Amino acid sequence: MDDQLWSTPEMRQARASGDVGAIVRLTRQARRLTLAQLGALCGYSASQVSRYERGVAPLTDVVVLRRFADALQIPPHLLGLAPAPGPAGGAAGTAAAGGVTVARGGGREGGDDPVRRRQLLANLAVTAAAAVGPCLPAPVTVQPVDTGELLVGRLRDTMLGLHPQPPAPLPVDRLRALLTTALSDFHACRYGRLAxxxxxxxxxxxxxxxxxxxxxxxxxxxxxxxILATRMLIKLDDPQLGWMAADRARLLASAADQPLTAAEAARNLAILARRAGWYDQAASLVLSAADTIGLRADDPAHTAERGLLLMSAAYTLAKQGDRSGMRELTDDAAAIAGRLGAARGGTLLRDHGGGFSAAAVALHRISAEYSAGDPGAAIAAGRSIHPGSLPTVERRARYHTDMARAFAQWGRREECLRALLAAERAAPEETHARPAVRDLVSGLLLSGRTSPPLRGLAARCGIT
Incomplete structure (x- = not known):
């Protein structure tokens, strides 16, 4: 199989051009691994693997290249690497994991490293060209802007204090106006503007x-x-920045005596803990927040926040395979929504986790059921919802994406594709930017016959 892989036209083109990201992507697809699976083998998030494959993040570090070579069984020379010396001068020690080779250890190669040499020459060429000045016009390839990458990069720089010029203090009413604008862009999935x-x-x-x-x-x-930054970082699969943002939100909300915001920060921390596989800690975070004195006031907004926290705890139980516990907590949240809906109507806490209402609980059931391993129940829950009843574009896109995941889990490829195309029609920037959607599309490309609509969606999501 590997001899055929290294000689395909796409691989020959990637090798000839020195596009190591394309070599990694083509090999990953041939090994039938998702971005998340390769990331787990190498110690990166799915979005970081995607950035390496697409050339958004430079693939020049020897340690990173060695991890990809070992995990995907790529001959080192295809990535510009020299063979790694083992204990007796042979290949570096590896351990098999699920049929894929994983490095036991790795360090920087010494001596005349070809990757470092190639990067140095490239840097020298750029410097020389700048010194000489313009001469003959060179062809320029303009890459489409990835709004997700742009947003994450700008948030990272801001959170680390890397400003081109110091920002000025603003009156609080001006800050609130900017927050209203940012929330409006988030709910409408205008991520280019949000960036x-x-x-x-x-x-x-x-x-x-x-x-x-x-x-x-x-x-x-x-x-x-x-809080808003954390929600975007969770969507765009950057857990490291997400932890930082959520923890800062929690500390600030506590200092400002904002129990609703503190509870929402705890809910976001629980999501990140759950994604890291820390299920007990995730459940403890949200259940402790739901029992805080600040949320015991007889106030509809506080009651709605408790409902959101119960839904998060239910989702954690679903990830642990506890269907009965998940359904019991979800029913409790639905009962709260029913009582609040009878008294108030509409959606409460629209800016907290997408809002709390009967429709929000029904939307939660879709993801909770397929996470518990019951895609049939997830689809049945989804069919009870009219997407138009959901309060924002972002929630409607979430509905279609969750249905796509349930259909994919059930093996219904055509229904999965139709749901993804519906999500794209509702919120193109959201659909194209999310690593979770790219994983679904990649799975469809690898699992069976492709079609023009699927290939078109893949191209628009940056999957080539």
């Missing part, structure tokens, strides 16, 4: 709180901004 507004808001809110550390209103806005 501009959200980091700018974060920088100005930090400057304002630094200017007056006792300004609780500014601290509350900053906490809410970090």
């Amino acid at each position: 501009d507004v959200l980091p700018r808001l974060l920088a100005h809110a930090h400057a304002t709180t630094a200017d007056d550390r006792d300004d609780r209103e500014a601290a509350a806005v900053l906490a809410q901004t970090y």
